[in-house]
Amino acid sequence: AQTVTQSQPEMSVQEAETVTLSCTYDTSENNYYLFWYKQPPSRQMILVIRQEAYKQQNATENRFSVNFQKAAKSFSLKISDSQLGDTAMYFCAFTSGANSKLTFGKGITLSVRP
């Protein structure tokens, strides 16, 4: 069974600074997909970024980028130039695609300070 671990329950960052959110996972699969989802106070889940395991290049979406270390089974999210609107709960998620289920981590609450 796959597991996703987010060991930091909370983080805080000053506006305009950079923050990195950690995520590790465990799987015996070789091909899989990883995601970061954002859940702001509205509770709407928003897909932030995705990474296919077979791709060596780290995914980037504007201010959001990942550091994907397949051998270490690590998938961290870097948020550059943090904005107040980045305040949210962030979930790391995994799927192997075999049965389409997403396995979520416990989430991390990120607060951006003005």
Added chain:
Amino acid sequence: GAVVSQHPSWVICKSGTSVKIECRSLDFQATTMFWYRQFPKQSLMLMATSNEGSKATYEQGVEKDKFLINHASLTLSTLTVTSAHPEDSSFYICSARPGTSGPYEQYFGPGTRLTVT
């Protein structure tokens, strides 16, 4: 693109009654839809997976007779909470997955807050 709607966004019902929640994919066809439950400050807990035209697959510990799921079309899935009780009060979220191949991301509805009095 990839918008999922959910209705109602908030519902209060009396103990013993049933409540239906609708989940629609607005601009894509969803072969698979998922239903989650979320408690405050916690992660999403998958309740069931539904595929269009077939019976839903429930996660261990989820009562299928209590949480009825129907996926009648490629754009609509419904969750009916039958004989609701106060312990069923929660935030319910649906998601939809377009297509049958990778990268398998899910798009989420805005959620439904259910309060059972």
